[in-house]
Amino acid sequence: MTSARWYAVTTQPRHEKVVAQQLQAKSIETFLPLLSTSSRWKDRRVLIERPIFPGYVFTHIELKDRHHVFSVPSVVRMLSFSGAPAAIDDAEIEAVRLCLTYGDKPEPHPFPQAGELVRVKSGPLQGLEGIVTRQKNQCRIVVSIALIHKSIAAEIDAHLLEPLGQFAEQTGSLL
Numbered sequence: 001m002t003s004a005r006w007y008a009v010t011t012q013p014r015h016e017k018v019v020a021q022q023l024q025a026k027s028i029e030t031f032l033p034l035l036s037t038s039s040r041w042k043d044r045r046v047l048i049e050r051p052i053f054p055g056y057v058f059t060h061i062e063l064k065d066r067h068h069v070f071s072v073p074s075v076v077r078m079l080s081f082s083g084a085p086a087a088i089d090d091a092e093i094e095a096v097r098l099c100l101t102y103g104d105k106p107e108p109h110p111f112p113q114a115g116e117l118v119r120v121k122s123g124p125l126q127g128l129e130g131i132v133t134r135q136k137n138q139c140r141i142v143v144s145i146a147l148i149h150k151s152i153a154a155e156i157d158a159h160l161l162e163p164l165g166q167f168a169e170q171t172g173s174l175l
Contacts, residue, residue, distance in 0.1 A: 004062045005087035006031070008079040008148050015074035016051045022072045029060035033096055033152070035106065052108050053150040058093060079147060088147050095143040096152055098125050103154025109142050111149040118161040125156065132161060
């Protein structure tokens with residue numbers, strides 16, 4: 001069993017893609033959630049892939065190998081608490097991947113304070129837990145990475161959801 005965990009690395013502004021590429025070149029597993037958005041330039045419209053969580057790249061490493069991460073020029077720091085790098089739960093990273101892969105119209109979402117905690121009963125997101133919100137008469141599920149206080153939301157059919165409790169307080173899980 002490996003002791004590798006997910007860690008959030010902060011980057012210089014707009015250097016997320018470069019950091020991810022340089023880390024991958026060093027054989028370090030990375031996760032950089034991107035979202036394609038349309039942008040208007042002077043003469044045309046283009047699709048641009050932008051980070052969902054600006055300023056962050058996620059790395060899956062053993063702590064003893066963190067010096068490889070810091071050798072990348074645009075890395076600013078690794079998120080830490082009390083001087084120790086703070087690991088991110090594998091389930092939180094997987095929840096974001098599921099939303100990007102199978103969610104309908106994923107988009108960044110403000111980190112929720114409290115809301116109804118739900119679980120997806122069936123479909124490609126089955127088992128995913130998050131907070132349900134409504135936007136423009138559409139039901140959305142919000143999943144978060146608590147450590148960085150960032151969230152992603154994806155549209156989902158309300159009939160696929162089952163409540164887990166009345167209201168969910170921030171617990172550090174998938175909220």
